[in-house]
Amino acid sequence: MSNLLEHVLELYPKLDHDIADYLGGVLEDVDCFDSADDVADGIGPFLIDCAQAIQDDVDTLAEKLWGLMDKKSDEPIKLVNAVVFGDSAVDTSEFDSLLVTDIELRGNYNAKESAKADKKARAKLAKRQAEEEAEKNKEKEALVKEQAVASQAKSKPGISMSGDILIENFDLTFGAQQLIQNAELNLAQGKRYGLVGRNGAGKSTLLRALDSRGLSLPSNITVLHVEQEVVGDDTTALDSVLGVLTERTNLLKEADDLGASGADNDRLLVVHERLEEIDADSKPSEAAEILNGLGFTTKMQQMTTKEFSGGWRMRLALAQALLMEPDLLLLDEPTNMLDMRAVLWLESRLQNWPNTLLTVSHDRSYLNSVCTDIIHLSSRTLYYYKGDYDTFEKTRGERHKQQLRDYEAQKSYRDHIQVFIDRFRYNANRAAQVQSKIKILEKLPVLYPPEPPEVVKFGFNAPAEERINGTLLQMDNVEFAYSSSRQIFKGIDLSCDSKSRIAIVGENGAGKSTLLKLLLGKLEPTKGYVTHNRNCRIAYFAQHHIEDFDLSLTPIETLRDFKPGKTAEEYRRILGGFGCTGDVATRKMNVLSGGQKSRVAFAKLGFAQPHLLVLDEPTNHLDVETVAALAEALKQFKGGVILVSHDERLISVACNEVWNCQDGTVKRIEGGLEAYRSALMADFNKGGISKHKE
CATH class of the missing domain: 1.10.287 (Helix Hairpins)
Incomplete structure (x- = not known):
C-alpha cells in the first residue's frame, strides 16, 4: 500500500476494497497531477460517492497529498508511437x-x-x-432451436474424493442468449439443493449441461437426470426399473450361464459373493415399494411399459433414478407428473436421500419439505442460501440490497475511470495513464444490474356489467362410462356460481380430467344432466396446453389469431399483464420456456374475459413467483373457479372448497385441504400411502 493511500484510509477506513485499490493506483501516477485541484478531481468523486465525504474535506486531503507527492520534471514526456485511445477498442x-x-x-x-x-x-x-x-x-x-453451449475456465475432469462438486468460472448460453456468466456451482455431498429463478432464466438448461457433462464434473461422480420418459416396449414396469441396475443384471445373467454350463465354479462363487455384497435379492421388493409410492398398483407393475401413457413412463424414469441412487440426482419439476399422495411419498423419500440432489420445482411445499439449501439463478449468476424456500424468501431481500450496493459501487468505479479517460484523452503528457485506464476497463467483465424480486400480477376479471349472478354450471346425478365394463362416475351432483372456488383433488387415474371434460361439454354423460348458464363464458386451461400452440408464431401473433382486431401494442400490453415482457412477446413460441408458454396461455384466458375459469394442473412449468401471482389472481377473480391441482400453496390461497375424486364419485371434503392432507398423512403413517388399491 502506498503512503498516499494510507492517508486516504486514515480518514475513510471503510472505503470499498476495490475502490481503495484503484485510488492507490491513481495516486501512484503522480505525473497525472499538475496541482492539488487535479488531485481533488481525481479522487474526490470516488470519496463523495462511496465514502460520503464532503467537498471541503476532499479539498483539504488533496492539498495534503499534493504536498507529499514526489513531483518529477515538468519537461514533456517523449513518446514514440504512443497511442491515445479515443475509444476502448484498439484498432x-x-x-x-x-x-x-x-x-x-x-x-x-x-x-x-x-x-x-x-x-x-x-x-x-x-x-x-x-x-x-x-x-x-x-x-x-432467425433463431429456431439452438443447443446450449457451456464453457468453463477449468474443463479437465478430476476426481472428487469427498463427493463434493465445484465448477468454477463457467458460462452458459442458449443460442444468442447469455444465461449464466462467470458463475460458480458448488454442491456439497449429501446436500439437497433447490434451484429457483425466473422462467427462462436457464434452470433446466443448467441441468442438461450437467447431465451431458458439457460442464466438467469429477469423473468418479455418477449423474442421472430425470428428463426423458422410459421407452415403451414389452418390458414390464417392474423389470424396467430393475434394469437400471446394470451390474446386478449382468451378474444374474452370468450366474445363470455359469450354472447352466456347470463350469468355472470358482467364478460362480465370486459372482454370488458380489450379488450378496450389492444386496441383489432385496432390489425387487425395493423397486416394487418405489413404484407403489409413485402410484403403480401391483397389477400395473406387471403391465408392459408400452401400455402406459407418457406421464406414467416419466414416473418409471423417476422410479429408476430413486432405485439407482446416483451421486448427483437432477430432478426438473418432478411433482408435475404426480398427485398429492405421490408428492407426499416423494418428499418423504427425498428427505432421506443419501447423495446430492439438485432439483428445480415451482412447488413451494415440496421445496420446503425437501431442500436443505436454495440456489437462486439471478442476474446470470448463482447465489446460495442456507435453509428451505421460506428462509430464502425472507433473506433474499437483504441480499438484493447488498447486491445493489455492490453494483452501484462497481458502476461508480467504472464511470470514474471513463471520466478520467474522456478528460485526458488528448493530453499527450498523460497518454500512458489513459492507455492504462483503458486496459483496466477492457479486462473488467460485463456489469449487469441485479434483478429485483419479480412481481408478477395476473388479472382475469370480466367487465363488472357482464358479471353473472346465480348458478354458472350444474351437474345433476351424472354418470359416465367409456364402455359397459369401464364405469368412471356415478351419482355426481356439483354446482358452481360466481363465488365458487373449487379445488378437485384425487389420485391419478381417478377421473379428474374426465370430470372437467364433462363439465365443459367435451364429453356427454351416459346418465344425468350437465347444464350451463347460457350467458356464461368459460375459459379452459388444458394440462397439455403447450401441444395446442403453433410454435412458429410469436406470442403477439398467437393472441392476434385467437382474437384479431387490435394493434401490436395492445396485444403486448395484454401479454405484459401476465409477465410476458420485453422481447418475450416477439420471440417464436418454440424458443420460449415452458413457463413462458404457460404465461401466454394465461394471457389468452384473460383476453377472453370469462365468467368461469376451469384449470387443469395450471402450475406445471411455472416458477414459484408466478404460482403465487396465479393464486392471488384467482382469489381476486370476480367469477367462478374450478381447479384441478396438486399444489398445496395454490389450493390454500385460491380455493375455499375441496372436492375429492375417488371411488367413482366426487364428494366435498369437510375441512378442506387440511383435512384432505391430514387423511393422506394418516394413511402414510400407517404405510398405506404405498399400498394403493387394485
Whole structure:
C-alpha cells in the first residue's frame, strides 16, 4: 500500500476494497497531477460517492497529498508511437485511435485536427456497432432451436474424493442468449439443493449441461437426470426399473450361464459373493415399494411399459433414478407428473436421500419439505442460501440490497475511470495513464444490474356489467362410462356460481380430467344432466396446453389469431399483464420456456374475459413467483373457479372448497385441504400411502 493511500484510509477506513485499490493506483501516477485541484478531481468523486465525504474535506486531503507527492520534471514526456485511445477498442487500421508521435509532442498540438479525426473515428465506430447490432437482431429473429453451449475456465475432469462438486468460472448460453456468466456451482455431498429463478432464466438448461457433462464434473461422480420418459416396449414396469441396475443384471445373467454350463465354479462363487455384497435379492421388493409410492398398483407393475401413457413412463424414469441412487440426482419439476399422495411419498423419500440432489420445482411445499439449501439463478449468476424456500424468501431481500450496493459501487468505479479517460484523452503528457485506464476497463467483465424480486400480477376479471349472478354450471346425478365394463362416475351432483372456488383433488387415474371434460361439454354423460348458464363464458386451461400452440408464431401473433382486431401494442400490453415482457412477446413460441408458454396461455384466458375459469394442473412449468401471482389472481377473480391441482400453496390461497375424486364419485371434503392432507398423512403413517388399491 502506498503512503498516499494510507492517508486516504486514515480518514475513510471503510472505503470499498476495490475502490481503495484503484485510488492507490491513481495516486501512484503522480505525473497525472499538475496541482492539488487535479488531485481533488481525481479522487474526490470516488470519496463523495462511496465514502460520503464532503467537498471541503476532499479539498483539504488533496492539498495534503499534493504536498507529499514526489513531483518529477515538468519537461514533456517523449513518446514514440504512443497511442491515445479515443475509444476502448484498439484498432489503428480503422483509425479508431489517434497516433501521437514524438515530433507532434514536441511541436504544436493541433487540437482542431485531433477533434476532427476523433469525430470521424467515432462516426465510423458507431456505424460499425449499428451494423453489428442489426446482424445480432437478424440472427435472433432467425433463431429456431439452438443447443446450449457451456464453457468453463477449468474443463479437465478430476476426481472428487469427498463427493463434493465445484465448477468454477463457467458460462452458459442458449443460442444468442447469455444465461449464466462467470458463475460458480458448488454442491456439497449429501446436500439437497433447490434451484429457483425466473422462467427462462436457464434452470433446466443448467441441468442438461450437467447431465451431458458439457460442464466438467469429477469423473468418479455418477449423474442421472430425470428428463426423458422410459421407452415403451414389452418390458414390464417392474423389470424396467430393475434394469437400471446394470451390474446386478449382468451378474444374474452370468450366474445363470455359469450354472447352466456347470463350469468355472470358482467364478460362480465370486459372482454370488458380489450379488450378496450389492444386496441383489432385496432390489425387487425395493423397486416394487418405489413404484407403489409413485402410484403403480401391483397389477400395473406387471403391465408392459408400452401400455402406459407418457406421464406414467416419466414416473418409471423417476422410479429408476430413486432405485439407482446416483451421486448427483437432477430432478426438473418432478411433482408435475404426480398427485398429492405421490408428492407426499416423494418428499418423504427425498428427505432421506443419501447423495446430492439438485432439483428445480415451482412447488413451494415440496421445496420446503425437501431442500436443505436454495440456489437462486439471478442476474446470470448463482447465489446460495442456507435453509428451505421460506428462509430464502425472507433473506433474499437483504441480499438484493447488498447486491445493489455492490453494483452501484462497481458502476461508480467504472464511470470514474471513463471520466478520467474522456478528460485526458488528448493530453499527450498523460497518454500512458489513459492507455492504462483503458486496459483496466477492457479486462473488467460485463456489469449487469441485479434483478429485483419479480412481481408478477395476473388479472382475469370480466367487465363488472357482464358479471353473472346465480348458478354458472350444474351437474345433476351424472354418470359416465367409456364402455359397459369401464364405469368412471356415478351419482355426481356439483354446482358452481360466481363465488365458487373449487379445488378437485384425487389420485391419478381417478377421473379428474374426465370430470372437467364433462363439465365443459367435451364429453356427454351416459346418465344425468350437465347444464350451463347460457350467458356464461368459460375459459379452459388444458394440462397439455403447450401441444395446442403453433410454435412458429410469436406470442403477439398467437393472441392476434385467437382474437384479431387490435394493434401490436395492445396485444403486448395484454401479454405484459401476465409477465410476458420485453422481447418475450416477439420471440417464436418454440424458443420460449415452458413457463413462458404457460404465461401466454394465461394471457389468452384473460383476453377472453370469462365468467368461469376451469384449470387443469395450471402450475406445471411455472416458477414459484408466478404460482403465487396465479393464486392471488384467482382469489381476486370476480367469477367462478374450478381447479384441478396438486399444489398445496395454490389450493390454500385460491380455493375455499375441496372436492375429492375417488371411488367413482366426487364428494366435498369437510375441512378442506387440511383435512384432505391430514387423511393422506394418516394413511402414510400407517404405510398405506404405498399400498394403493387394485
